[in-house]
Amino acid sequence: MATSRRRHLSTQILKELGMSKKMSATEAEREVIKFFGEDTIFFDGNISTRYDAISTGSPKLDEAIGIGGIPMGRITQLAGQESSGKTMLALSCIKSYLDQNPENTALFIDAEYTYDPEWAKSQGIDISRVMVIKTNDAKAIFQGLIGITSVNSNTKKVSKKMKGILDHIIEGVDPRFKDLGIIVLDSIAVLNTPLEIAADIGKANMAPIPRFLSTELKKLTPVVAQANVAFVGINQVRVNLGQMFGDPTTSPGGKALKHACSLMINMGTVFGSDSVIKNDSGEKIGHTVRAKIQKNKVGAPFRQAEYKVKYTKGIVNANEEIFDLAVKYGLIHRPTNQSYLVNDEKIRGRDNAIRTFSSDPSIVASYDQKIRSIYLGDEEPVANIEDITEESNPLIDAIE
Known part of the structure; x- marks a missing residue:
């Protein structure tokens, strides 16, 4: 009895949509769009996973x-x-x-x-x-x-x-x-x-x-x-x-x-x-x-x-945020705990490194684009933030 009721309901729904069981897939798709409107039926691969x-x-x-x-x-x-x-x-x-x-x-x-x-x-x-x-x-x-x-x-x-x-x-x-x-x-x-x-x-x-x-x-x-x-x-x-x-x-x-x-x-x-x-x-x-x-x-x-934020200017220090993200994704390397490689120049101290990094807007924009490509999945991060190569100590190296 339950099977008969389900069959009756499915036939009733098809009739409501103006469809029949003998329709081809293309004809059925056309009728669904006609009933529900455009952009209502999608097949595998037609739905984008990227968001504006x-x-x-x-x-x-x-x-x-x-x-x-x-x-x-x-x-x-x-x-x-x-x-x-x-x-x-x-x-x-x-x-x-x-x-x-x-x-x-x-x-x-x-x-x-x-x-x-x-x-x-x-x-x-x-x-x-x-x-x-x-x-x-x-x-x-x-x-x-x-x-x-x-x-x-x-x-x-x-x-x-x-x-x-x-x-x-x-x-x-x-x-x-x-x-x-x-x-x-x-x-x-x-x-x-x-x-x-x-x-x-x-x-x-x-x-x-x-x-x-x-x-x-x-x-x-x-x-x-x-x-x-x-x-x-x-x-x-x-x-x-x-x-x-x-x-x-x-x-x-x-x-x-x-x-x-x-x-x-x-x-x-x-x-x-x-x-x-x-x-x-x-x-x-x-x-x-x-x-x-x-x-x-x-x-x-x-x-x-x-x-x-500054109350009269809104969000500030975007360059500092980009710098931190560049370090996180390995785009800016840290030879030691206190130094950074910015444009192949070794700079000691975070504030000095950010100041040098922010001095060229084109470089900041380039790093910003690379960072976006990484977290959007278009590129792989260069290294982890924890991957720091320590400089060798010649005094310790001399000890056998």
Whole structure:
């Protein structure tokens, strides 16, 4: 009886798709595409395992992610405590994208109403190519991104009543959006859902943001993939009161947001005298940020990276990060514990070696490209960071 029911269901599904068991593979493929749309059926070898990525501005973080930055066509979350550098990292991603694509644009959804164009400009961003939308209305934001759909009562077919920004990116016709490649939402935690808007002042609602996102992210995720844009959601960190064991912190949005994200980065400030950047007057002008990868569907999770930021310039010391990675992958050799071979020149001391290394931008760019080729799998590392050849001591060699 169970076999008969399965046979009936399979026949019913084939009929629904307009297919029959006598169809050839080519005919079946054509019918599946006709029913579900383009880019819905793939065979072995047709799905690329390489991801387009936007650099974060930190070479060490790019390497920790594993693909050279945040992925295109996916949702990325940047979460952390206040002043941990979340917005700064998002702006750094925008800068990298605009630098890589001189004709393209970016979108910044300012739900916190705190976007400062002068601050963005000080980090090297061409603000004339950044579109800014100021609203925290969750419904308006998602309708603006994915549009509004309607269902025909007779045919039961779903159609677009209003096209969203991502629809225009996919079509590539509207000049305002056809070259848009990165969208930043700052931030998820302050989204005002329809449930909260309709509620009386002071009335609490149970998990309004998770309830809203659990339905809307199902619509957003596939459209982001089709448009091949990088969607970056900035989020805050909250504390679970009463939790006694494990990490008590969590981020708003519920499980649906965690499932929808391909990359989740938790950020925090590194404390310590060596982690603080001061000017000549002794004032604090920056600090070290530790970024931990909580979830990664494009690389290995649970890795971390540290980078330095200045409050008025963004991420700094990229050359130092490239130098450390070059040593890690054996591109810069260490004859002794205290010396480095930079351009066939033996230099004593790490600071002196970094200074010499950074003096020629073309060499830095060359090493950066080699490092990316290694962790992307195109080249093999020359040696391990621990492989240090000690110099021979003539006094010891003379002892028999």
